[in-house]
Amino acid sequence: MKALSTFLRRDIEVVGAGRTDAGVHASLMVAHFDYEEKNAETDEDVLLDADLVADKLNRILPPDISVYRVCRVRPDAHARFDATARTYKYYVTTVKSPFNRQYRCRVYGSLDYARMNEAARTLFDYTDFTSFSKLHTDAKTNNCQVTHAEWTQVDEVTWVFTIRADRFLRNMVRAIVGTLLEVGRGKMTVDGFRRVIEQQDRCKAGTSVPGQALFLVDVEYPEELFDLSDT
Missing domain, CATH: 3.30.70.660 (Pseudouridine synthase I, catalytic domain, C-terminal subdomain)
Incomplete structure:
Protein backbone atom coordinates (compact mmCIF):
# COMPACT_ATOMS: atom_id res chain seq x y z
CA MET A 1 0.00 0.00 0.00
CA LYS A 2 2.81 2.39 0.86
CA ALA A 3 4.67 1.64 -2.38
CA LEU A 4 1.55 2.10 -4.48
CA SER A 5 0.64 5.34 -2.73
CA THR A 6 4.19 6.59 -3.27
CA PHE A 7 4.10 5.79 -6.99
CA LEU A 8 0.61 7.23 -7.62
CA ARG A 9 1.16 10.16 -5.27
CA ARG A 10 -2.13 9.70 -3.45
CA ASP A 11 -3.46 7.52 -0.65
CA ILE A 12 -4.36 4.12 -2.05
CA GLU A 13 -6.13 1.33 -0.17
CA VAL A 14 -5.01 -2.17 -1.13
CA VAL A 15 -7.29 -5.15 -0.40
CA GLY A 16 -5.66 -8.59 -0.32
CA ALA A 17 -7.21 -11.98 -1.08
CA GLY A 18 -6.78 -12.93 2.56
CA ARG A 19 -4.30 -13.17 5.37
CA THR A 20 -1.87 -15.92 6.27
CA ASP A 21 -0.58 -17.09 9.64
CA ALA A 22 2.64 -15.57 10.96
CA GLY A 23 5.67 -17.01 9.18
CA VAL A 24 3.68 -18.40 6.25
CA HIS A 25 4.87 -17.60 2.73
CA ALA A 26 2.94 -16.72 -0.41
CA SER A 27 4.44 -17.55 -3.78
CA LEU A 28 1.27 -16.00 -5.20
CA MET A 29 -1.01 -13.43 -3.59
CA VAL A 30 -3.74 -11.35 -5.21
CA ALA A 31 -4.83 -7.85 -4.22
CA HIS A 32 -6.94 -5.11 -5.75
CA PHE A 33 -6.98 -1.32 -5.57
CA ASP A 34 -9.27 1.34 -7.02
CA TYR A 35 -7.84 4.15 -9.12
CA GLU A 36 -9.67 6.87 -10.98
CA GLU A 37 -8.27 9.90 -12.76
CA LYS A 38 -9.80 12.16 -15.42
CA ASN A 39 -8.08 13.90 -18.30
CA ALA A 40 -8.41 17.59 -17.51
CA GLU A 41 -9.05 18.50 -21.15
CA THR A 42 -11.35 15.68 -22.32
CA ASP A 43 -12.81 14.52 -18.98
CA GLU A 44 -12.13 10.93 -20.09
CA ASP A 45 -10.76 8.28 -17.76
CA VAL A 46 -6.98 7.99 -17.71
CA LEU A 47 -5.94 4.34 -17.79
CA LEU A 48 -2.80 3.25 -16.00
CA ASP A 49 -0.14 1.41 -17.96
CA ALA A 50 -0.25 -1.95 -16.15
CA ASP A 51 3.28 -2.97 -17.17
CA LEU A 52 4.65 0.38 -16.02
CA VAL A 53 2.91 0.07 -12.65
CA ALA A 54 4.42 -3.37 -12.05
CA ASP A 55 7.89 -2.19 -13.00
CA LYS A 56 7.74 0.92 -10.83
CA LEU A 57 6.39 -0.96 -7.83
CA ASN A 58 9.17 -3.54 -8.03
CA ARG A 59 11.70 -0.70 -7.87
CA ILE A 60 10.12 0.56 -4.64
CA LEU A 61 9.20 -2.67 -2.87
CA PRO A 62 11.67 -4.49 -0.57
CA PRO A 63 13.62 -7.45 -2.06
CA ASP A 64 11.38 -10.11 -0.52
CA ILE A 65 8.23 -8.80 -2.25
CA SER A 66 7.69 -8.66 -6.00
CA VAL A 67 4.75 -7.83 -8.28
CA TYR A 68 4.24 -10.44 -10.99
CA ARG A 69 1.49 -8.70 -12.93
CA VAL A 70 -0.96 -5.81 -12.81
CA CYS A 71 -4.17 -5.98 -14.82
CA ARG A 72 -7.53 -4.24 -15.09
CA VAL A 73 -10.63 -5.93 -13.69
CA ARG A 74 -14.29 -5.09 -13.51
CA PRO A 75 -15.12 -2.12 -11.22
CA ASP A 76 -16.95 -4.31 -8.69
CA ALA A 77 -14.23 -7.01 -8.50
CA HIS A 78 -13.02 -7.87 -4.99
CA ALA A 79 -9.78 -9.75 -4.31
CA ARG A 80 -11.11 -11.48 -1.22
CA PHE A 81 -14.84 -12.01 -1.67
CA ASP A 82 -14.74 -13.00 -5.36
CA ALA A 83 -12.11 -15.72 -4.92
CA THR A 84 -13.58 -19.15 -5.70
Missing part, protein backbone atom coordinates in the same frame (compact mmCIF):
# COMPACT_ATOMS: atom_id res chain seq x y z
CA ALA A 85 -10.68 -21.32 -4.52
CA ARG A 86 -7.30 -21.15 -2.85
CA THR A 87 -4.44 -23.66 -2.88
CA TYR A 88 -1.74 -24.19 -0.26
CA LYS A 89 1.34 -26.41 -0.20
CA TYR A 90 3.16 -27.66 2.91
CA TYR A 91 6.68 -29.10 2.59
CA VAL A 92 8.33 -31.62 4.90
CA THR A 93 11.84 -33.02 4.69
CA THR A 94 13.76 -35.77 6.46
CA VAL A 95 17.18 -34.09 6.36
CA LYS A 96 18.72 -30.99 7.87
CA SER A 97 19.73 -28.34 5.36
CA PRO A 98 20.83 -24.76 6.06
CA PHE A 99 19.55 -23.72 2.62
CA ASN A 100 15.89 -24.62 3.08
CA ARG A 101 15.42 -24.36 6.84
CA GLN A 102 13.17 -21.31 6.35
CA TYR A 103 10.96 -23.14 3.84
CA ARG A 104 10.71 -26.73 5.07
CA CYS A 105 9.57 -28.58 8.19
CA ARG A 106 11.91 -31.36 9.24
CA VAL A 107 10.21 -34.60 10.26
CA TYR A 108 11.82 -37.50 12.08
CA GLY A 109 11.27 -41.20 11.56
CA SER A 110 9.35 -42.90 8.78
CA LEU A 111 5.86 -41.81 7.78
CA ASP A 112 3.15 -43.85 6.08
CA TYR A 113 2.19 -41.47 3.28
CA ALA A 114 -0.31 -43.91 1.79
CA ARG A 115 -2.19 -43.96 5.09
CA MET A 116 -1.90 -40.18 5.35
CA ASN A 117 -3.45 -39.83 1.90
CA GLU A 118 -6.25 -42.18 2.89
CA ALA A 119 -6.98 -39.94 5.85
CA ALA A 120 -6.68 -36.79 3.73
CA ARG A 121 -9.39 -38.06 1.39
CA THR A 122 -11.87 -38.09 4.26
CA LEU A 123 -11.73 -34.28 4.22
CA PHE A 124 -13.94 -34.39 1.11
CA ASP A 125 -16.77 -35.86 3.17
CA TYR A 126 -17.12 -32.89 5.53
CA THR A 127 -17.68 -29.15 5.45
CA ASP A 128 -17.39 -28.14 9.13
CA PHE A 129 -13.71 -27.94 10.07
CA THR A 130 -14.00 -26.45 13.55
CA SER A 131 -11.50 -29.07 14.77
CA PHE A 132 -8.79 -27.48 12.62
CA SER A 133 -9.59 -23.83 13.29
CA LYS A 134 -7.83 -21.43 15.61
CA LEU A 135 -10.03 -20.73 18.60
CA HIS A 136 -11.92 -17.47 19.17
CA THR A 137 -11.65 -16.07 15.65
CA ASP A 138 -14.09 -13.63 14.05
CA ALA A 139 -15.12 -16.12 11.34
CA LYS A 140 -18.90 -16.30 10.90
CA THR A 141 -18.76 -19.93 9.79
CA ASN A 142 -16.29 -22.80 9.96
CA ASN A 143 -17.64 -24.40 6.80
CA CYS A 144 -15.24 -25.01 3.90
CA GLN A 145 -15.38 -27.21 0.81
CA VAL A 146 -12.11 -29.09 0.30
CA THR A 147 -11.68 -30.25 -3.31
CA HIS A 148 -8.10 -31.54 -3.27
CA ALA A 149 -5.87 -32.92 -0.51
CA GLU A 150 -2.87 -35.10 -1.30
CA TRP A 151 0.70 -35.88 -0.28
CA THR A 152 3.17 -36.27 -3.17
CA GLN A 153 6.90 -36.94 -3.21
CA VAL A 154 9.16 -34.16 -4.47
CA ASP A 155 12.50 -35.95 -4.18
CA GLU A 156 14.17 -38.59 -2.00
CA VAL A 157 13.93 -36.49 1.15
CA THR A 158 11.00 -34.11 0.51
CA TRP A 159 7.24 -34.52 0.42
CA VAL A 160 4.57 -31.87 -0.15
CA PHE A 161 0.95 -31.74 0.97
CA THR A 162 -1.27 -29.85 -1.47
CA ILE A 163 -4.75 -28.76 -0.41
CA ARG A 164 -7.37 -26.76 -2.30
CA ALA A 165 -10.64 -25.37 -0.94
CA ASP A 166 -13.09 -22.56 -1.49
CA ARG A 167 -11.89 -20.94 1.74
CA PHE A 168 -9.66 -21.71 4.72
CA LEU A 169 -9.95 -21.04 8.43
CA ARG A 170 -7.14 -19.52 10.47
CA ASN A 171 -4.49 -22.17 11.22
CA MET A 172 -6.53 -24.77 9.29
CA VAL A 173 -3.85 -26.16 6.98
CA ARG A 174 -1.20 -26.33 9.69
CA ALA A 175 -3.60 -28.15 12.01
CA ILE A 176 -4.62 -30.61 9.29
CA VAL A 177 -0.97 -31.37 8.46
CA GLY A 178 -0.11 -31.82 12.15
CA THR A 179 -2.98 -34.29 12.55
CA LEU A 180 -2.08 -36.16 9.36
CA LEU A 181 1.46 -36.57 10.69
CA GLU A 182 -0.06 -38.34 13.70
CA VAL A 183 -1.70 -40.74 11.24
CA GLY A 184 1.59 -41.21 9.38
CA ARG A 185 3.41 -42.07 12.61
CA GLY A 186 0.79 -44.66 13.53
CA LYS A 187 -0.45 -42.68 16.52
CA MET A 188 -3.88 -42.15 14.97
CA THR A 189 -5.97 -44.30 12.65
CA VAL A 190 -7.85 -43.09 9.58
CA ASP A 191 -11.09 -43.61 11.49
CA GLY A 192 -9.56 -41.64 14.35
CA PHE A 193 -8.83 -38.79 11.94
CA ARG A 194 -12.44 -38.89 10.81
CA ARG A 195 -13.63 -38.74 14.42
CA VAL A 196 -11.45 -35.69 15.03
CA ILE A 197 -13.35 -33.85 12.29
CA GLU A 198 -16.74 -35.03 13.54
CA GLN A 199 -16.10 -33.97 17.14
CA GLN A 200 -15.62 -30.33 16.03
CA ASP A 201 -13.17 -29.77 18.88
CA ARG A 202 -9.75 -28.21 18.26
CA CYS A 203 -8.36 -30.00 21.32
CA LYS A 204 -8.91 -33.37 19.63
CA ALA A 205 -6.70 -32.56 16.62
CA GLY A 206 -2.93 -32.73 16.43
CA THR A 207 -0.46 -29.95 17.13
CA SER A 208 -0.14 -27.32 14.41
CA VAL A 209 3.05 -27.61 12.38
CA PRO A 210 5.42 -24.62 12.00
CA GLY A 211 4.41 -21.90 9.56
CA GLN A 212 7.60 -21.50 7.55
CA ALA A 213 6.94 -24.59 5.39
CA LEU A 214 3.48 -23.43 4.29
CA PHE A 215 2.94 -21.58 1.00
CA LEU A 216 -0.13 -19.99 -0.53
CA VAL A 217 0.39 -20.91 -4.19
CA ASP A 218 -2.83 -20.04 -6.01
CA VAL A 219 -6.01 -17.97 -5.76
CA GLU A 220 -8.72 -18.56 -8.36
CA TYR A 221 -11.39 -16.19 -9.72
CA PRO A 222 -14.27 -16.30 -12.22
CA GLU A 223 -13.15 -15.40 -15.74
CA GLU A 224 -15.86 -12.74 -16.03
CA LEU A 225 -14.02 -10.53 -13.54
CA PHE A 226 -11.45 -9.90 -16.25
CA ASP A 227 -14.00 -9.36 -19.05
CA LEU A 228 -14.17 -5.58 -19.55
CA SER A 229 -16.10 -5.64 -22.83
CA ASP A 230 -19.20 -3.99 -21.36
CA THR A 231 -17.57 -1.67 -18.82
Whole structure:
Protein backbone atom coordinates (compact mmCIF):
# COMPACT_ATOMS: atom_id res chain seq x y z
CA MET A 1 0.00 0.00 0.00
CA LYS A 2 2.81 2.39 0.86
CA ALA A 3 4.67 1.64 -2.38
CA LEU A 4 1.55 2.10 -4.48
CA SER A 5 0.64 5.34 -2.73
CA THR A 6 4.19 6.59 -3.27
CA PHE A 7 4.10 5.79 -6.99
CA LEU A 8 0.61 7.23 -7.62
CA ARG A 9 1.16 10.16 -5.27
CA ARG A 10 -2.13 9.70 -3.45
CA ASP A 11 -3.46 7.52 -0.65
CA ILE A 12 -4.36 4.12 -2.05
CA GLU A 13 -6.13 1.33 -0.17
CA VAL A 14 -5.01 -2.17 -1.13
CA VAL A 15 -7.29 -5.15 -0.40
CA GLY A 16 -5.66 -8.59 -0.32
CA ALA A 17 -7.21 -11.98 -1.08
CA GLY A 18 -6.78 -12.93 2.56
CA ARG A 19 -4.30 -13.17 5.37
CA THR A 20 -1.87 -15.92 6.27
CA ASP A 21 -0.58 -17.09 9.64
CA ALA A 22 2.64 -15.57 10.96
CA GLY A 23 5.67 -17.01 9.18
CA VAL A 24 3.68 -18.40 6.25
CA HIS A 25 4.87 -17.60 2.73
CA ALA A 26 2.94 -16.72 -0.41
CA SER A 27 4.44 -17.55 -3.78
CA LEU A 28 1.27 -16.00 -5.20
CA MET A 29 -1.01 -13.43 -3.59
CA VAL A 30 -3.74 -11.35 -5.21
CA ALA A 31 -4.83 -7.85 -4.22
CA HIS A 32 -6.94 -5.11 -5.75
CA PHE A 33 -6.98 -1.32 -5.57
CA ASP A 34 -9.27 1.34 -7.02
CA TYR A 35 -7.84 4.15 -9.12
CA GLU A 36 -9.67 6.87 -10.98
CA GLU A 37 -8.27 9.90 -12.76
CA LYS A 38 -9.80 12.16 -15.42
CA ASN A 39 -8.08 13.90 -18.30
CA ALA A 40 -8.41 17.59 -17.51
CA GLU A 41 -9.05 18.50 -21.15
CA THR A 42 -11.35 15.68 -22.32
CA ASP A 43 -12.81 14.52 -18.98
CA GLU A 44 -12.13 10.93 -20.09
CA ASP A 45 -10.76 8.28 -17.76
CA VAL A 46 -6.98 7.99 -17.71
CA LEU A 47 -5.94 4.34 -17.79
CA LEU A 48 -2.80 3.25 -16.00
CA ASP A 49 -0.14 1.41 -17.96
CA ALA A 50 -0.25 -1.95 -16.15
CA ASP A 51 3.28 -2.97 -17.17
CA LEU A 52 4.65 0.38 -16.02
CA VAL A 53 2.91 0.07 -12.65
CA ALA A 54 4.42 -3.37 -12.05
CA ASP A 55 7.89 -2.19 -13.00
CA LYS A 56 7.74 0.92 -10.83
CA LEU A 57 6.39 -0.96 -7.83
CA ASN A 58 9.17 -3.54 -8.03
CA ARG A 59 11.70 -0.70 -7.87
CA ILE A 60 10.12 0.56 -4.64
CA LEU A 61 9.20 -2.67 -2.87
CA PRO A 62 11.67 -4.49 -0.57
CA PRO A 63 13.62 -7.45 -2.06
CA ASP A 64 11.38 -10.11 -0.52
CA ILE A 65 8.23 -8.80 -2.25
CA SER A 66 7.69 -8.66 -6.00
CA VAL A 67 4.75 -7.83 -8.28
CA TYR A 68 4.24 -10.44 -10.99
CA ARG A 69 1.49 -8.70 -12.93
CA VAL A 70 -0.96 -5.81 -12.81
CA CYS A 71 -4.17 -5.98 -14.82
CA ARG A 72 -7.53 -4.24 -15.09
CA VAL A 73 -10.63 -5.93 -13.69
CA ARG A 74 -14.29 -5.09 -13.51
CA PRO A 75 -15.12 -2.12 -11.22
CA ASP A 76 -16.95 -4.31 -8.69
CA ALA A 77 -14.23 -7.01 -8.50
CA HIS A 78 -13.02 -7.87 -4.99
CA ALA A 79 -9.78 -9.75 -4.31
CA ARG A 80 -11.11 -11.48 -1.22
CA PHE A 81 -14.84 -12.01 -1.67
CA ASP A 82 -14.74 -13.00 -5.36
CA ALA A 83 -12.11 -15.72 -4.92
CA THR A 84 -13.58 -19.15 -5.70
CA ALA A 85 -10.68 -21.32 -4.52
CA ARG A 86 -7.30 -21.15 -2.85
CA THR A 87 -4.44 -23.66 -2.88
CA TYR A 88 -1.74 -24.19 -0.26
CA LYS A 89 1.34 -26.41 -0.20
CA TYR A 90 3.16 -27.66 2.91
CA TYR A 91 6.68 -29.10 2.59
CA VAL A 92 8.33 -31.62 4.90
CA THR A 93 11.84 -33.02 4.69
CA THR A 94 13.76 -35.77 6.46
CA VAL A 95 17.18 -34.09 6.36
CA LYS A 96 18.72 -30.99 7.87
CA SER A 97 19.73 -28.34 5.36
CA PRO A 98 20.83 -24.76 6.06
CA PHE A 99 19.55 -23.72 2.62
CA ASN A 100 15.89 -24.62 3.08
CA ARG A 101 15.42 -24.36 6.84
CA GLN A 102 13.17 -21.31 6.35
CA TYR A 103 10.96 -23.14 3.84
CA ARG A 104 10.71 -26.73 5.07
CA CYS A 105 9.57 -28.58 8.19
CA ARG A 106 11.91 -31.36 9.24
CA VAL A 107 10.21 -34.60 10.26
CA TYR A 108 11.82 -37.50 12.08
CA GLY A 109 11.27 -41.20 11.56
CA SER A 110 9.35 -42.90 8.78
CA LEU A 111 5.86 -41.81 7.78
CA ASP A 112 3.15 -43.85 6.08
CA TYR A 113 2.19 -41.47 3.28
CA ALA A 114 -0.31 -43.91 1.79
CA ARG A 115 -2.19 -43.96 5.09
CA MET A 116 -1.90 -40.18 5.35
CA ASN A 117 -3.45 -39.83 1.90
CA GLU A 118 -6.25 -42.18 2.89
CA ALA A 119 -6.98 -39.94 5.85
CA ALA A 120 -6.68 -36.79 3.73
CA ARG A 121 -9.39 -38.06 1.39
CA THR A 122 -11.87 -38.09 4.26
CA LEU A 123 -11.73 -34.28 4.22
CA PHE A 124 -13.94 -34.39 1.11
CA ASP A 125 -16.77 -35.86 3.17
CA TYR A 126 -17.12 -32.89 5.53
CA THR A 127 -17.68 -29.15 5.45
CA ASP A 128 -17.39 -28.14 9.13
CA PHE A 129 -13.71 -27.94 10.07
CA THR A 130 -14.00 -26.45 13.55
CA SER A 131 -11.50 -29.07 14.77
CA PHE A 132 -8.79 -27.48 12.62
CA SER A 133 -9.59 -23.83 13.29
CA LYS A 134 -7.83 -21.43 15.61
CA LEU A 135 -10.03 -20.73 18.60
CA HIS A 136 -11.92 -17.47 19.17
CA THR A 137 -11.65 -16.07 15.65
CA ASP A 138 -14.09 -13.63 14.05
CA ALA A 139 -15.12 -16.12 11.34
CA LYS A 140 -18.90 -16.30 10.90
CA THR A 141 -18.76 -19.93 9.79
CA ASN A 142 -16.29 -22.80 9.96
CA ASN A 143 -17.64 -24.40 6.80
CA CYS A 144 -15.24 -25.01 3.90
CA GLN A 145 -15.38 -27.21 0.81
CA VAL A 146 -12.11 -29.09 0.30
CA THR A 147 -11.68 -30.25 -3.31
CA HIS A 148 -8.10 -31.54 -3.27
CA ALA A 149 -5.87 -32.92 -0.51
CA GLU A 150 -2.87 -35.10 -1.30
CA TRP A 151 0.70 -35.88 -0.28
CA THR A 152 3.17 -36.27 -3.17
CA GLN A 153 6.90 -36.94 -3.21
CA VAL A 154 9.16 -34.16 -4.47
CA ASP A 155 12.50 -35.95 -4.18
CA GLU A 156 14.17 -38.59 -2.00
CA VAL A 157 13.93 -36.49 1.15
CA THR A 158 11.00 -34.11 0.51
CA TRP A 159 7.24 -34.52 0.42
CA VAL A 160 4.57 -31.87 -0.15
CA PHE A 161 0.95 -31.74 0.97
CA THR A 162 -1.27 -29.85 -1.47
CA ILE A 163 -4.75 -28.76 -0.41
CA ARG A 164 -7.37 -26.76 -2.30
CA ALA A 165 -10.64 -25.37 -0.94
CA ASP A 166 -13.09 -22.56 -1.49
CA ARG A 167 -11.89 -20.94 1.74
CA PHE A 168 -9.66 -21.71 4.72
CA LEU A 169 -9.95 -21.04 8.43
CA ARG A 170 -7.14 -19.52 10.47
CA ASN A 171 -4.49 -22.17 11.22
CA MET A 172 -6.53 -24.77 9.29
CA VAL A 173 -3.85 -26.16 6.98
CA ARG A 174 -1.20 -26.33 9.69
CA ALA A 175 -3.60 -28.15 12.01
CA ILE A 176 -4.62 -30.61 9.29
CA VAL A 177 -0.97 -31.37 8.46
CA GLY A 178 -0.11 -31.82 12.15
CA THR A 179 -2.98 -34.29 12.55
CA LEU A 180 -2.08 -36.16 9.36
CA LEU A 181 1.46 -36.57 10.69
CA GLU A 182 -0.06 -38.34 13.70
CA VAL A 183 -1.70 -40.74 11.24
CA GLY A 184 1.59 -41.21 9.38
CA ARG A 185 3.41 -42.07 12.61
CA GLY A 186 0.79 -44.66 13.53
CA LYS A 187 -0.45 -42.68 16.52
CA MET A 188 -3.88 -42.15 14.97
CA THR A 189 -5.97 -44.30 12.65
CA VAL A 190 -7.85 -43.09 9.58
CA ASP A 191 -11.09 -43.61 11.49
CA GLY A 192 -9.56 -41.64 14.35
CA PHE A 193 -8.83 -38.79 11.94
CA ARG A 194 -12.44 -38.89 10.81
CA ARG A 195 -13.63 -38.74 14.42
CA VAL A 196 -11.45 -35.69 15.03
CA ILE A 197 -13.35 -33.85 12.29
CA GLU A 198 -16.74 -35.03 13.54
CA GLN A 199 -16.10 -33.97 17.14
CA GLN A 200 -15.62 -30.33 16.03
CA ASP A 201 -13.17 -29.77 18.88
CA ARG A 202 -9.75 -28.21 18.26
CA CYS A 203 -8.36 -30.00 21.32
CA LYS A 204 -8.91 -33.37 19.63
CA ALA A 205 -6.70 -32.56 16.62
CA GLY A 206 -2.93 -32.73 16.43
CA THR A 207 -0.46 -29.95 17.13
CA SER A 208 -0.14 -27.32 14.41
CA VAL A 209 3.05 -27.61 12.38
CA PRO A 210 5.42 -24.62 12.00
CA GLY A 211 4.41 -21.90 9.56
CA GLN A 212 7.60 -21.50 7.55
CA ALA A 213 6.94 -24.59 5.39
CA LEU A 214 3.48 -23.43 4.29
CA PHE A 215 2.94 -21.58 1.00
CA LEU A 216 -0.13 -19.99 -0.53
CA VAL A 217 0.39 -20.91 -4.19
CA ASP A 218 -2.83 -20.04 -6.01
CA VAL A 219 -6.01 -17.97 -5.76
CA GLU A 220 -8.72 -18.56 -8.36
CA TYR A 221 -11.39 -16.19 -9.72
CA PRO A 222 -14.27 -16.30 -12.22
CA GLU A 223 -13.15 -15.40 -15.74
CA GLU A 224 -15.86 -12.74 -16.03
CA LEU A 225 -14.02 -10.53 -13.54
CA PHE A 226 -11.45 -9.90 -16.25
CA ASP A 227 -14.00 -9.36 -19.05
CA LEU A 228 -14.17 -5.58 -19.55
CA SER A 229 -16.10 -5.64 -22.83
CA ASP A 230 -19.20 -3.99 -21.36
CA THR A 231 -17.57 -1.67 -18.82
